[in-house]
Amino acid sequence: PAAQPLLGKVVTITAGPTREALDPVRYISNHSSGKMGYGLAQAAQKMGATVNLISGPVKLNAPSNVQVSYVNSAIEMRDEAIRLAIESDIFIGCAAVADYRAADIAEQKIKKQGDEMTLTLVKNPDIIAEVAALTKDRPYTVGFAAETQDVEQYARGKLKNKKLDMICANDVSQAGLGFNSDNNALTLFWQDDQVSLPTSNKNELALTVVKAIASKLD
Numbered sequence: 378p379a380a381q382p383l384l385g386k387v388v389t390i391t392a393g394p395t396r397e398a399l400d401p402v403r404y405i406s407n408h409s410s411g412k413m414g415y416g417l418a419q420a421a422q423k424m425g426a427t428v429n430l431i432s433g434p435v436k437l438n439a440p441s442n443v444q445v446s447y448v449n450s451a452i453e454m455r456d457e458a459i460r461l462a463i464e465s466d467i468f469i470g471c472a473a474v475a476d477y478r479a480a481d482i483a484e485q486k487i488k489k490q491g492d493e494m495t496l497t498l499v500k501n502p503d504i505i506a507e508v509a510a511l512t513k514d515r516p517y518t519v520g521f522a523a524e525t526q527d528v529e530q531y532a533r534g535k536l537k538n539k540k541l542d543m544i545c546a547n548d549v550s551q552a553g554l555g556f557n558s559d560n561n562a563l564t565l566f567w568q569d570d571q572v573s574l575p576t577s578n579k580n581e582l583a584l585t586v587v588k589a590i591a592s593k594l595d
């Protein structure tokens with residue numbers, strides 16, 4: 378049997394994109410497939426954890442023996458994340474959360490207008506920063522950073538500004554890695570440590586990431 382370093386631990390993971398409605402038929406979103414986050418959920422479950430997966434809209438089957446909550450918008454994801462985070466030992470934010478949503482969601486389909494149209498967007502809550510800011514029942518908080526340049530600098534900035542314990546950085550400008558592909562490469566950053574994980578299948582990479590988290594817990 379596989380080693381179970383997370384036996385007795387509760388792990389909550391966010392995965393996939395969020396969808397921010399503009400009107401009844403349109404939305405803003407991104408290319409996250411959920412593969413990385415679902416891989417993490419399966420890895421944590423194999424390592425003995427009780428796993429909650431908060432999933433945006435994706436085309437994947439639920440991992441076995443994992444409790445899945447399906448959400449659409451960032452606000453829905455935030456509410457579910459806070460509810461589950463306070464019962465968790467570890468929280469991993471792998472979702473690609475939309476930073477902005479429409480200021481108003483039109484009740485009827487927006488009609489075609491002139492040659493230009495302007496959408497007003499407002500900032501979404503920063504889910505992982507809210508989890509990391511919990512004063513009571515704060516879980517070990519792990520973020521992801523999707524960058525297209527200056528990966529270490531931006532990832533370390535997010536680690537510090539969002540007050541995370543750890544961040545997993547991926548360079549999403551590289552073809553065949555990051556959003557929607559089967560493979561990824563990650564650099565894990567802690568305040569005083571870092572580890573580079575070369576390109577590999579997301580499910581294998583997920584096992585290494587979860588092992589790294591488990592080793593930092595004790």
Ligand code: PMT
Nearest residue numbers: 410411412413470473474503504505520521522523556557
């Ligand atoms: O889903 P896949 O197709 O498998 O692709 C995997 C992935 C590329 C989406 C994944 O590896 C990844 O990098 N996820 C984070 C994507 C992202 O939105 O990164 P960010 O750098 O914009 O956000 C930094 C961190 O803050 C992330 O932990 C994110 O979940 C979190 N965040 C961001 C905005 C927001 N409003 N709330 C948040 O919690």
